[in-house]
Amino acid sequence: xxxxxxxxxxxxxxxxxxxxxxxxxxxxxxxxxxxxxxxxxxxxxxxxxxxxxxxxxxxxxxxxxxxxxxxxxxxxxxxxxxxxxxxxxxxxxxxxxxxxxxxxxxxxxxxxxxxxxxxxxxxxxxxxxxxxxxxxxxxxxxxxxxxxxxxxxxxxxxxxxxxxxxxxxxxxxxxxxxxxxxxxxxxxxxxxxxxxxxxxxxxxxxxxxxxxxxxxxxxxxxxxxxxxxxxxxxxxxxxxxxxxxxxxxxxxxxxxxxxxxxxxxxxxxxxxxxxxxxxxxxxxxxxx
Numbered sequence: 174x175x176x177x178x179x180x181x182x183x184x185x186x187x188x189x190x191x192x193x194x195x196x197x198x199x200x201x202x203x204x205x206x207x208x209x210x211x212x213x214x215x216x217x218x219x220x221x222x223x224x225x226x227x228x229x230x231x232x233x234x235x236x237x238x239x240x241x242x243x244x245x246x247x248x249x250x251x252x253x254x255x256x257x258x259x260x261x262x263x264x265x266x267x268x269x270x271x272x273x274x275x276x277x278x279x280x281x282x283x284x285x286x287x288x289x290x291x292x293x294x295x296x297x298x299x300x301x302x303x304x305x306x307x308x309x310x311x312x313x314x315x316x317x318x319x320x321x322x323x324x325x326x327x328x329x330x331x332x333x334x335x336x337x338x339x340x341x342x343x344x345x346x347x348x349x350x351x352x353x354x355x356x357x358x359x360x361x362x363x364x365x366x367x368x369x370x371x372x373x374x375x376x377x378x379x380x381x382x383x384x385x386x387x388x389x390x391x392x393x394x395x396x397x398x399x400x401x402x403x404x405x406x407x408x409x410x411x412x413x414x415x416x417x418x419x420x421x422x423x424x425x426x427x428x429x430x431x432x433x434x435x436x437x438x439x440x441x442x443x444x445x446x447x448x449x450x451x452x453x454x455x456x457x458x459x460x461x
Contacts, residue, residue, distance in 0.1 A: 176206055176256060184208050190262045190276060191222060192250045193229050197266045198296045198312075200247070201229065202276055207253075222251060291316050301336050338411065338449045339364040340427065343371075345406045348378025359440050361408065361427055366449045370427075375438055379403060382434040403431040413445040 179186045186208035193200040205214045205221040214221040226249050254260035262276045291298045291312035298310030302317060311317040314325035341364050348357035357379040362369045380400040388395050410428040417423055425445035430437040 179206070179208055184210075186256070188254045188256050188260070189222065190252045190254055190260075191225060192252070192262070192264065192276075193226075194248045194250070194266065195296055196246050199264045199266055200296075202262075293320055336365070336449045336451045338366065338368060338413065338445065340408050340411050342406065342408045342429070343369075345403070345429070346372075347380055347402050347406075348375070350378055350380050350400075357438075359427065359429065361440075361443075362454070363449055365451045365453060366446075367454055368446055368449070370440075370443050370445075373440060373443065375440060379436060379438060382431075382436050384434065401431060401434040401436065403433065403436060405433055406431050409437070411443075411445060413447050415447075 176186065186206050189205050189207055189212070191203040191205065193202070203214070203225045205212045205225070211219045212221040213219065214225070217224070229249075230244065230247065252262045254262065260277070264274050264276060290296070290310070292309045293316040294312060296312035296316075298312055300313065300317065301308055301310050303309075304321060309317075309320065311320065317323075318325045340361055343360040343362055345360075346358045349355040356377055357375040358372045359375070360369075360371045360373070380402065382401050384397045384399045384401050385394040386397055387393075406429055408427065409430045411425060413425045415423045415425070424442045427440045427443050427445075428437065429440065
């Protein structure tokens with residue numbers, strides 16, 4: 174890590190926390206390390222502050238907003254903090270991330286930077302609703318009401334359902350049929366929150382289907398006798414935790430499938446939280 178390397182070389186440094194605002198509404202934050210080598214972050218050395226600002230600007234331009242408009246409505250602030258202290262930076266305005274008005278070492282990753290953009294304005298979206306033409310993200314009830322032509326009242330009047338998880342397979346092991354018999358295992362995570370399951374067992378191996386090859390002369394498939402190891406195993410679907418009629422928690426599951434041989438299986442008893450908080454994963458943010 175950057176700060177660890179600087180510590181080993183006895184090079185003094187400090188942090189700077191960048192805050193981005195769109196028309197006074199907090200949009201996101203970033204952290205850079207400042208030393209005699211310049212400003213740097215996990216994207217690279219030199220010019221880290223300007224690089225992040227340009228990234229934020231380009232994201233808004235990608236949302237089909239004119240570049241001239243984006244430059245007029247977005248502002249940046251940089252705050253110097255001491256890495257040796259329990260620092261904190263206050264977010265201005267009333268439009269705050271779910272983690273509250275203060276950015277600290279613990280809440281650095283919990284910013285509005287990971288939220289999608291409102292369908293009607295550049296502000297970060299906090300609610301996702303089903304409209305007549307599909308799912309749409311809005312910053313609050315005002316934009317939602319303007320879009321649908323309905324007065325939904327203040328933002329705390331309508332409680333939006335949480336977003337769906339974006340599941341990604343981290344690792345997969347098909348198991349073994351040799352002695353001792355070993356079960357298949359799966360590790361998976363959500364890209365947008367801290368849900369993770371590590372090496373969870375299917376309680377059986379997956380070496381059950383053999384590979385087939387096409388015989389051009391005979392114009393038919395023939396069995397090679399080799400078991401498919403599902404090297405291209407894919408995530409297919411998931412079901413989050415639920416409740417039965419007595420209020421007991423029913424664990425969710427993850428469905429995977431192999432596009433090579435067509436094998437599918439369901440990983441049961443997976444503790445998948447109801448709804449994704451969409452705050453991003455702590456591990457995806459640099460820890461200096």
